[in-house]
Amino acid sequence: MADPEPTRRTASNLELISATLQTGTMQQARRMLNALHPAEIAHLLESMPPAQRELVWELVDPEYDGEVLLHLGDEVRQSLIQGMDADELVQAAHSLDVDDLADLIQDLPAAVLQETLEGMDKQRRSRLEAVLSYPEDSAGGLMDTDTVTVRADVTLDVVLRYLRLRGALPDLTDKLIVVNRYDKYLGLLGLSELLTQDPEHTVAEVMDTSSSAIEAATPAHEVAKIFQDRDLISAPVINESGVLLGRITIDDVVDVIREQADHSVMGRAGLSEDEDIFAPVILSSRRRAVWLGINLATAFLASWVIGLFEGTIERSVALAVLMPIVASMGGIAGSQTLTLVVRGLALDQVNRGNLRWIFSKEIAVGAINGLLWALVVALIALIWFDSLRIGGIIALAMIINLFAAAVVGVTLPPLLRRFGVDPAIAGSVILTTFTDVIGYASFLGLATVVLFSL
C-alpha cells in the first residue's frame, strides 16, 4: 500500500511543471499536469502569461476540462472558453454537477448551450432549470439538486439497507434529508447518527429537527453567515412552502466567502475580483483607465478649490507647501472610520440602533486625534516657517478636516447602501474627494481670512 506523500509539496509541484514545460518533453509535462487535482491545474493556468497558458490548456485531459474551468476566475475562464471548439465544451459541460454547470452556463456560447441542454436527460434538465430560476447569488443559485432523502417513519435499519442498495452518495453528503410524502422538509439525519444509533429506532426518533432549512431566496452572503455561525457542511434548501429543492454544500459557501473578500480588496482599487493578472495590456489599460478617469475628475475638483485661493497662495507660498498635509491626514483618518463602518455593515454589526453610538464615538476619536496632530503639525510648521499664524491656521484646518472625515466616514456607507451603491468600492473615492476639498478649503480659506484681514 503506497505511503501517501504530504500535500505540503503542492507549491513546488507547480514549479516543477513550469520547469518541465520549459525544458522537458510535452509528454512529460502532460503526464505531470494531469496527475494534479483540477483546482491545482486551474491555479497553474492562472499563474501563467496568456501564450504559455494556452499551451498548457491544450495539454489538459479533456475529461478534466469542466472541473478545471470551474475552478478558474471568470476572466481566465472566459478567455479559455473562447479558444475551445463546441464538442470540447459540450463534453466539459456534461461532466459537471448541476450547480456547477449553472455557474458555467452564462459563459457558454448559445450553440453549445443548446446542444448541452438537448443532450441532457429530462431529470438533469429540470434540475438545471430549478437552479437557474434563482439568482446566482442566492441560496437557490448555489444549491445542488442531488439530495438523498428518507422518510420519517422508517427505521434506521431500512435506511441502512436502502443506502447499500443505492450505492455511492453524492460528494459532501454528511446528512440525509428527511421529508414527508409531499417532499416537505422535516429534519436531518446525520450519517454519524445513522452509524451509531440503534438500528431499530425510526428516523423520526433520531432525526434533528432543530436545524432549519434555508429558503431559496436567501442572499448568498446570508447563506455564508449561516454556514459560518453553525459550522455546517451542508444545508437543505426549501421553497417558500417548505418543499425541499436541493442542498448547499460548504465548498460553494467557501467560494462565496472568498469572492466577498476579493471583492472588497480589489474593488477599493477599482478592479474586479476576477481580474486576471496576466490579462492583455490593451484590455487592462482600458479597464483601469475608467477608474483613473473618475479619480482625475475628483482631483480636478480639488484643484479647482485650490484655484479659488490663488491670490492667497501668491502672498504666502508656505501655504502651498503645507496644504497637502491637511488633505492627506483627513483622507487617512476618514478611511479608518470608513473601513470600520463598511465592515460593520457587511457583517450586519452596524444598524440603525447603534449608528448614533458609532457616530458619537468616531467624532470623539476624530476630535482627539485632530487636536493631537494639530498640535504636532502646528509646532513643526512654526519651526519650519517661523510663523505663529501659519501654525495656528494649519492646526485649526486639521481639526476641521479630521472632524469632517469622521462625519463623512460614518454617514457615507449607509447612505451609499441606501442608494444601491456598494460602499466598499465607491466609498473611498468619495471620502477622499470630501477630505481633499474640505482640507484645502479650510486651510486656504482660514489663511485668506487671517492673512488678508489681520
Add this chain to the structure above:
Amino acid sequence: MADPEPTRRTASNLELISATLQTGTMQQARRMLNALHPAEIAHLLESMPPAQRELVWELVDPEYDGEVLLHLGDEVRQSLIQGMDADELVQAAHSLDVDDLADLIQDLPAAVLQETLEGMDKQRRSRLEAVLSYPEDSAGGLMDTDTVTVRADVTLDVVLRYLRLRGALPDLTDKLIVVNRYDKYLGLLGLSELLTQDPEHTVAEVMDTSSSAIEAATPAHEVAKIFQDRDLISAPVINESGVLLGRITIDDVVDVIREQADHSVMGRAGLSEDEDIFAPVILSSRRRAVWLGINLATAFLASWVIGLFEGTIERSVALAVLMPIVASMGGIAGSQTLTLVVRGLALDQVNRGNLRWIFSKEIAVGAINGLLWALVVALIALIWFDSLRIGGIIALAMIINLFAAAVVGVTLPPLLRRFGVDPAIAGSVILTTFTDVIGYASFLGLATVVLFSL
C-alpha cells in the same frame, strides 16, 4: 413534530432581542438570548456598545460562555474575559474542544490557566499540549486531536459494529482515519463508503489512499488553500514521520479564510482585523494615532519636496493648483498595480518565473494610461491657464509618475515580503509616499527647468 422555521429570520431575531432588552423584562430577554446559537450570541455582542454588551453577557447561560467567547473577535473576547471571575472562566474552558481551548488559552489569566490544566484528565492535557506545541497559524495549531481511527486489516462490518459500540462521533466527522499499529497514517475511510460498500470488504480494499495528510508544520494559509482546492471537510494531520497527530476541520479553515480577508481589508487602513467597532474612545484614538503619525511623516516628506521649489511656485501659482493632480493620479495607478501583485503573491500566482512578464505588462499599462491622461490633463491645463508650457510640463510629469507607479507597484510587494514585512499593510503607505514625492518632484522640477531657463 415541529415544523422548522427557515433560518432566514435570524437577522430580525437579533433586532427583536435588542428591542426586548430595551422594553421587555430581563426574563424574556434571557430566554430569547439563550435560544440562539452561540455564534449568533457572539454576533449580537459584537453589535453592541460596551455598556449594553456587558449587560447582555451577564444574561448568557454559563454553559454557553466558552462557545460564545470562541466566536468573538480577539478584542471583544479579551474585554469580556477581563470582567469574568475565575470560576466562570474555568467552567467555560472545560466546555471546549481541545483545538478551541488552544485558541482561547492565551487570553486566560495565569491563575485560571493553572486551574484549568489541573482540572483536566491526563489525556486531554496531553492533547492540549500537542496542539500548543505548534504555532497558532500552522496545521498543528489548527488541529483537533479528537480523531476516530481504524485499522486497515479489519472488515467494514467490524468497523460498523465498533462505531455502534463507541457511540456519538466527534462533530464534522466525515471520514475515519486508517492507521497502522504504530499510528502511522495510511488512508481515509469515508462514512459514505462505510455505508454503501459491501460490509465483507476490508478497510484496506475500500479506503482512499490518494488523499494525502497535512504535515503539522504547514502554514495555515496553505492549509486553507488545500481545503479549498480539494473541497475537503476534514483532513488528517501528521508529524514529519507520518504519525497521525489529529485532524483539521473545515470550520477552522473557514475562520482562517475570513481572518485573512479581514486582515487585507483592515490592514490597509492601519487597523487590526479584530478591531472592535465599539472599542472605547481612548483606546481607539491611541491605536489610530500611530497610523496617522506614520502618514504624517510621509506627508511632511512630500511637503519638504514641495518646499524645495518654493521659488518656482512663487513665479507661477498655477503650479500649486495643479500639482496634487500629478501626485494623486500616480497613487491611484500605483495602487491598482500594487493590489494585483499583492493578491497574486498571496495566492502564489506570482513567482520569480513570471514576475518579469508582469513587470513588462504593468509598465506598458502605465505608459498607455500615462500618455492618455497626460493628453487630457494637458488639454485642460492649457484651457484653464492658457499656457502651453504648463500643459506640456504636467503631461510629462504625469507620464513619469505613472511609469514610476508601475515600477514601484510591481517591485515593492516582493521586496517587502523578502524583508518580512506584510505588503498588504505597509505596501500602500510606501507606494503613495513614492508617488507623492516623484509626482511633486517631477512636476515642480520640470517647471523649474522650463520656467527659469527658457
